[in-house]
Amino acid sequence: xxxxxxxxxxxxxxxxVGLTTAETxxxxxxxxxxxxxxxxxxxxxAPFTLAEVIELGxxxxxxxxxxxxxxxxxxxxMLRLAxxxxxxxxxxxxxxxxxxxxxxxxxMQTALPLDSNRFLQLLAEQTGNAFxxxxxxxxxVGRAGGLAAIGQAADTxxxxxxxxxxxxxxxxxxxxYVLGTLDLEKRVKSAIHLDGFIPGEGAAFVLLASxxxxxxxxxxxxxxxxxxxxxxxxxxxxxxxxxxxDGLAMAVERLAASGTAEIPIAEVYSSMNGESHWGKExxxxxxxxxxxxxxxxxxxxxxxxLGDTGAAAGPIMLGLAVHGLQTHYHRGPCLIYxxxxxxxxxxxxxxxx
Numbered sequence: 001x002x003x004x005x006x007x008x009x010x011x012x013x014x015x016x017v018g019l020t021t022a023e024t025x026x027x028x029x030x031x032x033x034x035x036x037x038x039x040x041x042x043x044x045x046a047p048f049t050l051a052e053v054i055e056l057g058x059x060x061x062x063x064x065x066x067x068x069x070x071x072x073x074x075x076x077x078m079l080r081l082a083x084x085x086x087x088x089x090x091x092x093x094x095x096x097x098x099x100x101x102x103x104x105x106x107x108m109q110t111a112l113p114l115d116s117n118r119f120l121q122l123l124a125e126q127t128g129n130a131f132x133x134x135x136x137x138x139x140x141v142g143r144a145g146g147l148a149a150i151g152q153a154a155d156t157x158x159x160x161x162x163x164x165x166x167x168x169x170x171x172x173x174x175x176x177y178v179l180g181t182l183d184l185e186k187r188v189k190s191a192i193h194l195d196g197f198i199p200g201e202g203a204a205f206v207l208l209a210s211x212x213x214x215x216x217x218x219x220x221x222x223x224x225x226x227x228x229x230x231x232x233x234x235x236x237x238x239x240x241x242x243x244x245x246d247g248l249a250m251a252v253e254r255l256a257a258s259g260t261a262e263i264p265i266a267e268v269y270s271s272m273n274g275e276s277h278w279g280k281e282x283x284x285x286x287x288x289x290x291x292x293x294x295x296x297x298x299x300x301x302x303x304x305x306l307g308d309t310g311a312a313a314g315p316i317m318l319g320l321a322v323h324g325l326q327t328h329y330h331r332g333p334c335l336i337y338x339x340x341x342x343x344x345x346x347x348x349x350x351x352x353x
Contacts, residue, residue, distance in 0.1 A: 051307030107142030148316030151228025200307025
């Protein structure tokens with residue numbers, strides 16, 4: 001029996017090149033990038049180049065959060081990043097309705113590990129209780145975690161446990177410990193580390209509903225999403241196992257064979273961030289599932305414009321695909337895939353509503 005369809009009925013995002021979905025989509029489509037040297041220095045005392053959301057575009061912390069003891073700079077920035085896109089995502093919804101939330105958080109931890117339950121409580125305060133704290137969780141991390149969060153939220157709807165759910169991710173690399181660790185690993189792109197990535201930041205959310213709930217609440221479906229398929233790459237960046245690209249290839253094969261996704265795939269959104277490591281797995285995936293793709297499918301990797309947005313990457317790419325389908329500059333269906341540093345891989349498709 002086919003899984004009941006889940007539709008996207010709201011999208012919100014904030015990125016280094018846009019404070020809304022429409023702004024980000026226009027910037028990415030025109031290949032606009034916003035990379036700049038910062039006042040943070042690497043081990044050679046050269047300034048780090050980051051992709052950051054303009055400070056004037058970020059809302060301030062609520063007064064209550066400004067007085068929370070032990071709030072780290074990274075937590076404060078993530079709370080500020082998340083509040084505007086959540087409001088944008090919920091704009092079509094009656095404000096009296098409070099959906100549940102599944103959230104993805106950073107894979108790279110700082111010196112003080114993030115307490116996900118505490119962060120959700122702080123986020124509820126920052127957003128004016130825009131979501132239902134009794135039906136929320138933040139179990140996923142990293143790039144693939146953003147798609148995993150969408151998959152968990154969609155499954156909650158398919159199982160009849162909720163009519164509406166918010167899913168998304170928020171991340172920032174602007175942290176001295178995180179940047180210092182990546183610099184020691186030679187992963188941050190610089191004049192001497194050419195095979196690296198530009199650290200970025202951002203937040204994105206999608207509002208999901210069953211088709212029946214969307215009709216009942218008068219919400220216009222923007223796109224239909226498939227189930228999320230996941231796999232694990234044993235030869236990941238931090239593993240001693242050989243890197244074969246099997247993880248992503250397996251996830252794509254499962255999606256293509258599931259019958260829950262539209263085939264053939266017309267366009268692809270990838271979390272590739274500029275490091276050469278990530279190219280191999282896509283080559284393996286495409287070769288093994290070539291018949292699932294149109295021969296002339298274009299590839300999109302928004303990190304070229306946004307930098308690496310970590311846990312926000314999947315929700316951002318889904319939002320961009322949905323916007324492209326709505327405004328008819330994308331063909332459907334679109335495959336969105338994400339790969340985390342430590343092996344997790346996740347894929348889904350977005351198609352016409």
